[in-house]
Each structure stands twice: as structure tokens, then as C-alpha cells.
Amino acid sequence: MTLFEEVPVTTTDEIPVRRVEMRVNGETRAANIEPRLLLAHLLRNGLQLTGTHTGCDTTNCGACTVLFDGQPVKSCTVFAVQADGHDITTVEGLATASELHPIQEGFKDEHGLQCGFCTPGMMLSAKALLDENPNPTEDDVRWALSGNLCRCTGYQNIVKAVLWAAEKLRHDAPADAPADDGGEA
Amino acid sequence: MFPSRFDYKSPTSLEEAISLLSAHEDAKVLAGGQSLIPMMKLRFAAPAMLVDINNIPGLDQHGAQSDGSYRIGALVRHADLEKSKTLGDHQPTIAAAAPLVADPIVRTRGTFVGSVCHADPQGDWASCMVALDGSIVAQGPNGRRTIAVDEFVAGPFQTVLAADEIAVEAIIPPASGTRKGGYLKLERRVGDFATAGVALSLEMSGSTVAKAGIGLTGVGSATISATEAAAALVGSSLDDATVDAAAEAAAAATSPRSDHRGSADYKRHIVATFVRRLLAQHQPAEAKVA
Structure with a gap:
């Protein structure tokens, strides 16, 4: 006993708690949470996956973008409880222990970042695009990234980075590309 | 930002969802959440309960019906419409608007019907619904009713949906040519x-x-x-x-x-x-x- 010890008070307000279980970067994670907890906060504060950045916190900037069953969502605008039973990919899920993901390599090689705050969101929007369309045009890339704001780069090198990654991924892909693929390069 | 405290239910049938809405005062339906969640974070909205309809099967379909009408279920996302290969043949107005709603990330989550229910005077879908004479189908404890969009929207951010009704789909009537x-x-x-x-x-x-x-x-x-x-x-x-x-x-x-x-x-x-x-x-x- 110290001089002061806080004791629990009885309260009539019942705090709702839900148990959720989800796959985060391929690993099953479970937590007891209040329904009002946002997915961004579960990832950052609960699971310590601080690669997901919260920028505007008002559904405008796209910095907190993660993949929800492969589709980009703003994790500040999804409740964590809604991810129960779903697959979440954050920027931590891109690289392996020894190798950067080609999208990360692209951002490195093409200098696709300056301050880096928007980068995780950019990379996940890019991943969703390249998963769906391995051979995007520059316009496709600009369109797919149009919900992600960057205040540093002017976007030029981000677009280059994604196009670089697209080419690398096509090159790395198993030999399913017919010979005419080379004609466009 | 955190919303006010609320309880959360995720029913797996419309009937269950409607009985939750009937039994709880101040419950609100959560579909895409791309307008509701920002409003809750800013504390413009503070429902005591959210009834999440995302786990109810059958609401994510859109397509032309045999009577020539076009139906869009309550869980059809903007991106579903944007990426549809057939929508433009039937509904060129909606196909043209889909890629212009919000941004690509919001479009993967936000829904057509939810956007009409949000009744923002600046919403793109309401203009399409008005041009196309569209209606909303609402389901409540006593069955379904169809409400023309100009009656459905009662004012800015207001609709005539009852507290225990869910907007289950939008209907675009058949074209006469x-x-x-x-x-x-x-x-x-x-x-x-x-x-x-x-x-x-x-x-x-x-x-x-x-x-x-x-x-x-x-x-x-x-x-x-x-x-x-x-x-x-x-x-x-x-x-x-x-x-x-x-x-x-x-x-x-x-x-x-x-x-x-x-x-x-x-x-x-x-x-x-x-x-x-x-x-x-x-x-x-x-x-x-x-």
C-alpha cells in the first residue's frame, strides 16, 4: 500500500468489447477491442505496426491506406471491428526479411519519396493497382494514386517508381509472357 | 479522433438487422461508412449502436432485370460500378459518374445506396438518380416499400427512411427507348x-x-x-x-x-x-x- 491507490468505481455504463481475429500480413492476430477503435489505431497502437501513418485523420489524404482483402482502404475510416475475419496488409507486409518488395525498390531507385510520410499509403495503393493490372500506363498509375496526397515530390518520381516496379514484377514473373511482350519496351 | 462510444452488431440477415433497428433507439446502419465514420469522428453523429450490414449476403449485386429495370444492391461499392464491364451498356449515366465519385480508395468501400441515403446535397449519385427517375427500396418490419428519389430525400442529410427501415436497393426504371x-x-x-x-x-x-x-x-x-x-x-x-x-x-x-x-x-x-x-x-x- 502506497499513499495513494486508485480503486475501481462501479459504473452503470457498460463498455462494449468485442473479440476480433484477423490476418495481418499473413499472421493471425486477435484482440479485445471497443467497437469505436479505428483500424489505423489497432494497427499502430495495438499491434505496434507503426508503418501505417495517420495523416489528416479526415478521410482526405490516403496516408493510412492499407489493403483490406486486397483492396485499398483508408484505415482511419474503417472500424477495427469490421476487419474481424478479414485479411489486412500493411507496409510491413511488403518486404521479406531479406528482400525489399519491387515496389519498395522502385521508390528507392527512382527517388519516389522525400519526407516519406505518404509513402506507405502510396505503396499499398500501388500494390492494389499492380495486382489487378500488371501493365499499367502512366495515366493508370496517376489515376490509381489520385486518392493519395504527397506534399513533397510533385508525384513525378512516385509515378516513375510504380512504373519501375511494374516492369520489375513483369520481368520477375514466371515465364508466362509471350515473346511479343518485348515489343513495347 | 475517436467517435463517441457505441455498441456494434453485425447481423447476417436483413430480418435480424431490422429487428435490431426496431429494438434499439438511436441505432444506425453502417454500410461503406465513408460518410458516416468521418461524421462520427467529428461528433456530428453519435449513434448509440451501429448495425453493420456488410455481413448480410445478397446485397452486393447490381444488374439489369428481366423487366428492363436496373437494380443496385445496398452493398454495391462505387468501385464495383466503376470496374463493371456491362454497366455502361445499360446505364451510361451511372457508368460515367462512378469514376468521378470521391477518390479511388474511398470508392472501394463507399456504396451507391449509402451515398443516396447520406443525402448530401453535393452528392453525385443523387443527381444521377434524379435524372434517371430512380427509386430506393426500403425494407422494414412490415415489408418493403419503393420510394421515388425526390420523395426519399427530405432535405440536406435527411431522408424519409424510418428508424427501423433499411434501404436495400436502388432501382432505375426501364427506358422507353x-x-x-x-x-x-x-x-x-x-x-x-x-x-x-x-x-x-x-x-x-x-x-x-x-x-x-x-x-x-x-x-x-x-x-x-x-x-x-x-x-x-x-x-x-x-x-x-x-x-x-x-x-x-x-x-x-x-x-x-x-x-x-x-x-x-x-x-x-x-x-x-x-x-x-x-x-x-x-x-x-x-x-x-x-
Whole structure:
């Protein structure tokens, strides 16, 4: 006993708690949470996956973008409880222990970042695009990234980075590309 | 930002969802959440319970029905419409608007029906619904009712949905001829509300307009149905004089405010220009020469 010890008070307000279980970067994670907890906060504060950045916190900037069953969502605008039973990919899920993901390599090689705050969101929007369309045009890339704001780069090198990654991924892909693929390069 | 505390239910049937809404005061339906969650974070909304309908099967379909109508279920996301290969053949107005709603990330989550229920006077879908004479189907404890969009929206951010009703789908009625149309939106940047937007629907009998609808976004305190402009088109073959008359009538139907997105005059000018551009896409070749 110290001089002061806080004791629990009885309260009539019942705090709702839900148990959720989800796959985060391929690993099953479970937590007891209040329904009002946002997915961004579960990832950052609960699971310590601080690669997901919260920028505007008002559904405008796209910095907190993660993949929800492969589709980009703003994790500040999804409740964590809604991810129960779903697959979440954050920027931590891109690289392996020894190798950067080609999208990360692209951002490195093409200098696709300056301050880096928007980068995780950019990379996940890019991943969703390249998963769906391995051979995007520059316009496709600009369109797919149009919900992600960057205040540093002017976007030029981000677009280059994604196009670089697209080419690398096509090159790395198993030999399913017919010979005419080379004609466009 | 955190919303106020609320309880959360995720029913797996509409019946269960409706009984939850009936049993709990101040419960709100959560679909895409791309308007509701920001409003809850800003504490503009503080429901005591969210009834998440995302786990209810069967609401994520859209398509043409045998009676010629087109139905869009409550869980059809903007991106589903944007990526649809067949939507444009049936609903060119909706197909043109889908890629212009919000931004690509919001579009993967937000829903068409939810957006109509949000009843934001600046929403793009309400203008399309108005142009197309669309309706919302609401299901409650006593069954379903179909509500025309102009009755459904009772005011800014208000609808006539009862507390224990769920908007389960939107219906676009069958066209009386060949359906044409489009949507144009001026926005300062991707994701911004429309500075001005115009939804056009035409039902053509040969080269003659059998029926027309024009909905205007962001140029008044509510979504505007430019009925006079639409009436001017009916019976015409979209000759230049008719197009001009419709463009002017549409601009006259607006009551825009001067704000950071532009002056009232500018917005009126945009509306007239967009009406002309949309109609020009459907003018017969000989009319365009003049």
C-alpha cells in the first residue's frame, strides 16, 4: 500500500468489447477491442505496426491506406471491428526479411519519396493497382494514386517508381509472357 | 479522433438487422461508412449502436432485370460500378459518374445506396438518380416499400427512411427507348465535392428524344432536377437551338453560392457548358455541322 491507490468505481455504463481475429500480413492476430477503435489505431497502437501513418485523420489524404482483402482502404475510416475475419496488409507486409518488395525498390531507385510520410499509403495503393493490372500506363498509375496526397515530390518520381516496379514484377514473373511482350519496351 | 462510444452488431440477415433497428433507439446502419465514420469522428453523429450490414449476403449485386429495370444492391461499392464491364451498356449515366465519385480508395468501400441515403446535397449519385427517375427500396418490419428519389430525400442529410427501415436497393426504371446519357463533374482536385456537376439521361426513339432527365450537383441547397431543361429536349432531335435552350434553362434552374470553389456566375456557366457538352455527344451528325 502506497499513499495513494486508485480503486475501481462501479459504473452503470457498460463498455462494449468485442473479440476480433484477423490476418495481418499473413499472421493471425486477435484482440479485445471497443467497437469505436479505428483500424489505423489497432494497427499502430495495438499491434505496434507503426508503418501505417495517420495523416489528416479526415478521410482526405490516403496516408493510412492499407489493403483490406486486397483492396485499398483508408484505415482511419474503417472500424477495427469490421476487419474481424478479414485479411489486412500493411507496409510491413511488403518486404521479406531479406528482400525489399519491387515496389519498395522502385521508390528507392527512382527517388519516389522525400519526407516519406505518404509513402506507405502510396505503396499499398500501388500494390492494389499492380495486382489487378500488371501493365499499367502512366495515366493508370496517376489515376490509381489520385486518392493519395504527397506534399513533397510533385508525384513525378512516385509515378516513375510504380512504373519501375511494374516492369520489375513483369520481368520477375514466371515465364508466362509471350515473346511479343518485348515489343513495347 | 475517436467517435463517441457505441455498441456494434453485425447481423447476417436483413430480418435480424431490422429487428435490431426496431429494438434499439438511436441505432444506425453502417454500410461503406465513408460518410458516416468521418461524421462520427467529428461528433456530428453519435449513434448509440451501429448495425453493420456488410455481413448480410445478397446485397452486393447490381444488374439489369428481366423487366428492363436496373437494380443496385445496398452493398454495391462505387468501385464495383466503376470496374463493371456491362454497366455502361445499360446505364451510361451511372457508368460515367462512378469514376468521378470521391477518390479511388474511398470508392472501394463507399456504396451507391449509402451515398443516396447520406443525402448530401453535393452528392453525385443523387443527381444521377434524379435524372434517371430512380427509386430506393426500403425494407422494414412490415415489408418493403419503393420510394421515388425526390420523395426519399427530405432535405440536406435527411431522408424519409424510418428508424427501423433499411434501404436495400436502388432501382432505375426501364427506358422507353434507347438509353443514352452521361455525367460531367468539375472538381478542384480528386476527392473534392463538385464545383458543379451535371447528370444527363436521354431515352431515344430513333433520333428523337422520347424522355429526358437532368440532375444538377453542387449548385443549390439541394440536388436540382432541371425539369424545364429536360422538357425542352423531349420531341427534339437535339438540334443546336434545342441544345442552347436546354443549357440556358438548366443554368436558370440553379441557385449556386459564391464560395471558395467559384463564383455563382462561374458555376452557372459551367452548368450550361456541361449540358451542351453532354448533349453534343448524342447529337446526330448533321446537327453538329450547324
